[in-house]
Amino acid sequence: MERLHRLYNTHVKLFAFDLLSLSQTPSHSPSDPISFSRRGTFFFRAETVGTITSRELKPNKFLKFTVDDGTGCIVCVLWLNHLVSPYFSRCSPPSVRLIAQMASHFAAEVRLGVVARVRGRITSYRGAVQITVSDVVVERDPNVETLHWLECMSLASKCYDVRPS
């Protein structure tokens, strides 16, 4: 089981078409009710790089946006409800404020047409894979996307698709 979860703390670099075709199976973990896998390997977190092609803000709730990497569109959800959500009421208020500030900063960075690197947990909503965002970086180097493609292909062949012995 441990080897199946070897990528638990890794933000895997996958193309959108790959992310969108992950197998989904119910799990017994309350924090991750659905497990995502490909070719027998489980994935928990992902990193995608692409152009922001839609943006829908629900103030104090969430920002939903799509990242188009040329192979597909991944829906990303950035939660903005930290100051009102009961989930965070048990955390220390300064920490929650800091998390809320970071989320607001990320939301401001997400603009139509920019290329962004988005990291987060792989989640599912009504059967569709999406990313619950933990951080966003707007990329200004125009070669970053090309390098991300090469990394995705290299990691697939050398790491993600390699069965641990």
Next chain:
Amino acid sequence: MESSAIKSGALVSLQDLHQSSPFFKQGASLRVTGKLQEYSVETAIAIVVDGNAKLKINTQHLRDLSFRVGSIYQFIGELLIQPDDEAILQARVGRNVDGIDLNLYHQSLQLLRQFQADHLSTT
């Protein structure tokens, strides 16, 4: 938070966008990259080129993007094929990509297509 209806812009080089290309379809969502050859403020029509290939881009929906002839731009949008078979991309988003290594981009695009084809054939 349902799956978005926004279509992905398929990565295509201008050279590959000829009339017999599978990408050359009415309404196809594409992502193209090229050097700005002409831009009309009155019509918001840009013409981008890559080698001998060129494409008209309708930029009327783009804001906060300044156009400079000679710079390289990338656009995502839908292809409109006019009755005379001339194509024009109705851009949804666009950005300046001056500094992009186009050789690396085109070579990596070939690798990506092969990777995607291999992956889809084994799943």
